Amino acid sequence: MVVATTMELSRNLADLPFNGKDRDGPNLEVRRRVEEAGTALSGDYYAIDGVRLRPELRRFFLARGVLAGEGDRAFSIVSPGEEEMIRLGGEDHLVLQGTSGGWNPGTAQEKASRLDRFLEERLSYAVSLRLGYLSPRLHRAGTGLTAGAVLFLPALHQGAQGLPRRAKEGGLQGSPRVMIRALSGEEDLHPSLYRLTCRASFGESEEETTAELAALVERLVYYERTARDLLLRDHRQELEDAVHRALGVLAFARVLSRHEAMEQIGLVRLGAVCGLIEGVVLREVTNLFFAACDSSVVVFSEKKNENNRESLDVPRAGLIREMLKAAVGQDLPGAREDESAPRGGTE
Structure with a gap:
């Protein structure tokens, strides 16, 4: 948290x-x-x-x-x-x-x-x-x-x-x-x-x-912690579905707006800390919040037209897909197996 x-x-x-409004006096001397x-x-x-x-x-x-x-x-x-x-x-x-x-x-x-x-x-x-x-x-x-x-x-x-x-x-x-x-x-x-x-x-x-x-x-x-316990108790299935959908969007989307990216990253991080997905490095997921910002996309993709947000949506999706590998590894973590489901193989 x-x-x-x-x-x-x-x-x-x-x-x-x-410090005051004078930018050429003491401020330059402080810097020197x-x-x-x-x-x-x-x-x-x-x-x-x-x-x-x-x-x-x-x-x-x-x-x-x-x-x-x-x-x-x-x-x-x-x-x-x-x-x-x-x-x-x-x-x-x-x-x-x-x-x-x-x-x-x-x-x-x-x-x-x-x-x-x-x-x-x-x-x-x-x-x-x-x-x-x-x-x-x-x-x-x-x-x-x-x-x-x-x-x-x-x-x-x-x-x-x-x-x-x-x-x-x-x-x-x-x-x-x-x-x-x-x-x-x-x-x-x-x-x-x-x-x-x-x-x-x-x-x-x-x-x-x-x-x-x-x-x-x-x-x-x-x-x-109290609020998360209530969510997991009353809405676990809906939350688990939303978390895995968000993970899929970040892993496979080719176009992502800043707003959508932030929303999906937040769901993935919530799912990770609630134990709904495994193998997630929280620090790397947190870095995705900053990576989804327009300025980050401009810097890392070397885009010139930063005033056109739509032109950033494609490189934003690519940047997040690449960084997501560091957060979850090459293979996406799957949902936890249902304890009641039959299992193959032998012990």
């Missing part, structure tokens, strides 16, 4: 004004200093410059959350696999992000902290012994942490019959400082994908921020 955990640390440099410090990073980190990218590539990286801010200010230093990154171009001078698959805040926090320790030795942060790390917004001073998680909640989204009223009405409501929104980049992805973020308040520790997010994640996972 938890697709990924992210931990972000917002930092600003001591002797430069906070971060680029210079980044050359000492060990490993295969690479830089992504929003200014020099073609529009379709810029939208591609924006959709994946690798770039932030306006195109001519967006700049990132990224690790292989995009699990660690330094992003420029937002409200703060820089944001250090660590990402881990599933619900794993400790690992994600360590990745972000590793980047933080590395840069703090080479850059002068705006920090106060009394207030903590400084920010353009006073209430954000302190640890600068934003704890986040991406959740896949298809059963809760559609509202299974029999789900407690409190779960339907209050299941997606958090505290005032916890934001819950549809996961999106250039465009909305599957409506059952949600991003939850909890920003640290002044005077709050990193552990308290993470605990606040964890409490909401735990509640949503409980509601989603």
Whole structure:
């Protein structure tokens, strides 16, 4: 249910004004200093410059959350696999992000902290012994942490019959400082994908921020699990049929619109986590959500006319068919065998 955990640390440099509308002053100096410090990073980190990218590539990286801010200010230093990154171009001078698959805040926090320790030795942060790390917004001073998680909640989204009223009405409501929104980049992805973020308040520790997010994640996972149990109890046959039809569409369709692709990918992922199909690699299925976006199809198929959505439907289907092999293997997984059906062969 938890697709990924992210931990972000917002930092600003001591002797430069906070980010504003002036794009040619402090922003360029922040970038120069971060680029210079980044050359000492060990490993295969690479830089992504929003200014020099073609529009379709810029939208591609924006959709994946690798770039932030306006195109001519967006700049990132990224690790292989995009699990660690330094992003420029937002409200703060820089944001250090660590990402881990599933619900794993400790690992994600360590990745972000590793980047933080590395840069703090080479850059002068705006920090106060009394207030903590400084920010353009006073209430954000302190640890600068934003704890986040991406959740896949298809059963809760559609509202299974029999789900407690409190779960339907209050299941997606958090505290005032916890934001819950549809996961999106250039465009909305599957409506059952949600991003939850909890920003640290002044005077709050990193552990308290993470605990606040964890409490909401735990509640949503409980509601989603309850909704899935109800679906499997009351509508198992219909759900199993829809899941396998979706798998067939993705495996054999020659033309796929973005909307149809998203719908079918969501059904396949739901079927995999509910045990209705076997041998599915969830991470690869999740990648299909991003692959179905127009910007991804343009980048991977090298299409030039990205404004004509219909022209992308054929290469979109081909891209998904190819990527589906990594998710389910060369052979499509079949339905579970009926326990009452006669079996051939001998024991």
